[in-house]
Amino acid sequence: MSQFAGTRASWAFVVVALVGLIAFASLGGDDDQSAGERAEALYDKFACPTCDGQSVAESNAAVAATIREFIRDEVAAGTSDTDIRNALVQGYGTEVLLNPPASGIATLVWVLPVLALVGGSAVVFNAVSRNNLGSADPTAEDEALVAELLESASDEVDNTGSDG
Amino acid sequence: MLSAFGTAFVLLGLMASIAGMLIGSVALVRDQRSPNGSATLKPAMKSMRQFASMVPAAGIGAFIVMEIALFRRDYSVSFVQQVGSDSIPPIFNFAALWSALEGSLILWALTLGLYIAAVLWKFADKKNDPLLGWAMVVLLGISTFFFGLLALPANPFQRVSVAADFVGRGPNPLLQDHVLVAFHPPMLYLGYVGFAVPFAFAIAALITGRLGEGWLVETRRWTVIAWGFLTFGIVLGAWWSYEVLGWGGYWAWDPVENASLLPWLTGTAFLHSVMVQERRGMLRVWNLSLVCATFCLTILGTFLTRSGVIDSVHAFADGAVGPWLLTFFAIVTVGSVGLIGWRGDRLRSPGAIDSPLSREASFLANNVLFGAMAFVVLLGTVFPLFAEAFDGSRLTIGRPYFDSLGRPIAIVTLFLMAVAPVLPWRKASTELLxxxxxxxxxxxxxxxxxxxxxxARGFWPVMTFALSGFAGGSAVRQVVLATRRQGWRGFVGRTNGGMIVHLGVIILAMGVAASESYKTDRIFTMSPGETVFVESHSFTYEGLGADRTSRRDRTFARVSIDGGQVYEPARTRYTQQGMVVGTPSVKPGITEDLYLVLDDIPQDDPQAPIRLRVIVRPLITWIWAGGVLMGIGTLLAVVPGNRSPSIPTAQPAGDGAASGSSPDRSRSALSRAFTSLRRRLTRTPTELHASQGGL
Structure with a gap:
């Protein structure tokens, strides 16, 4: 086994197994979502209008309970997610959406993090690749440093080496 | 009487901070200006230390006076009138000190005082070093601000008149219910305030121009300790929220929670990138910026949540301190940025990164990820404010936003946690990987x-498990190698303790993935005797019960789980506040928690149906376990490990006195040269040894 570990074949085996497992697990799920699960997923997407940013799922306030009941009933009646969303926005305003819409000024809240991540990665990538060029050979500065060191080391031996 | 004592301690703290700060900074500026140093520096430093040692005394004094006032129910003290109560049990009365704004500032001042005392004690042998002097000036500046808040806009010791029929209402009912309230805030404050110490040393390094690795080495253990407290405080807070708030969750992306996460993210980034500077002498500006940002973010978080700017379920809305905190935040931020800019020329790094497959490059990637996450959290927290100011649009930013941006970042971080620990410094070959x-x-x-x-199904959770296995394997590998090499000492030291922290993070990540992705949340209307089934467990409603104390009326439902033990989710009415709080009942387990909440109870007829919410959350206890393991790892990390010290100690000296010349000087020259050579060549003997001992 230790002969096999780390070889190309062993890695191929590991990667295929992982990809297979993850693919199986991600393709196999979500189709048979029950009505209860759909309603639950929706509770997390809306804010309770009276409780400072808590979601409908989190809040114990009366209005949150009302919205949970509304969602449960609509899901049971087969209303689509979009229709439920629109009905709630109509009733309580866009504040009821915990996920900011990708329109108007709210677009920034989605665009800026992506820009920051890309910018940060670019800076790091640049730092790594730029310094990557031609740093293998010692520069004159390096050699001077080593010479200086050797000299101070031999001074040291001269000074203190009497008992060595 | 007690208000006079309390005010006296606050004023003592304020005066001592101002006096020490002024004396210290004047003497230090004079010393820096004169070429040979100032003769008056020593006595001035001594006098500053004396003033500084009064600050912890003042913090402890103010804290004790307030606790006495709370326990004596001295309602003539304004803060006791606000949060005191005759009927509250002792532990919650003790914790009432930090249940509202003014008292929590006492806790802040106390913690800062204790850190100042610790700095004075720890660096007693360097007492006349200007670096330490400036650090102390900064710490005293911070304590001036907080004692100033206590003295002016948020004085908890004001003398007030007590109406004849006054009845103390006690703290918010949610804060008189669970023992974690006594531990979560102090832990958090020890974390927040602890970051003031590395911040003070960073500012001192900028002012003195001693921007090498000295200040880093002095403070790295302090940073780790502060980080450990903050981590533990956050996890305790999550646990408290789960046990008390009754929605079955532990993290709501509430502004106050985000405010604690921000310094944690930048602090974590710093703990990683600081190793690049220690080892390679690079990233000086970046590390200074991270230390300053971490402290600025704790102040910004305090401003956001204590000024009433942002509504949150646990903000103490109080407008009076808002402008003060904003001003302080501005001073700290502008000061830090200005100093870093001013010293920019001295901060150029000697090293360079050779390969993207290296330890240092992986730390940079870590910093990009943590920086991006901090940016997302900050943006999501403050953006609604800007949007409303800009075009009046009312936005709410909540869980779905943070989830959709945080998930990919967390996944890449886990991947990095698998690869980075096995990477050597400088450059790795693909065969080695x-x-x-x-x-x-x-x-x-x-x-x-x-x-x-x-x-388990679904892309995100299964991906999390896969990468947790990967990262866990990598952390275990490092710990096994270290223990094989060094025996039990393989567990201690920063590197090995860090791997234990990684294992804690991994367990926590699996807990989060499973409990979020596979939770079941059902609501039932049940009459007595009725049984419902959720996830193959049976829940039988057996009937209502009630108990009553002078403080509260508790109505609970008796629910037996799987025909066995009876659990009692309740609705509790706190008589003094007239507030009704749902108290959940939890059956914890290693594989899943069963969480019961009483949503509604019948008003008159005890036989009428109740509304019961049943939440099943797999692996949620793993989150607390992971938090505890992170705490243990932090402790192991601050115990000195078996590494060679960063700056080589002097070589075994010959009998120097006999040689007549000055071996001390040549030794220190050698030592300096050796350090800079090592920075260039990078690999120490231990590192070489480690890289050869690979599996």
Missing amino acids: STRLFWPAVAAVGVTAFAVLVG
């Missing part, structure tokens, strides 16, 4: 296969 990462990859396959076998 292939050997070192093979068994961790096998662990990934094993964990994923097990998860899929027991029913």
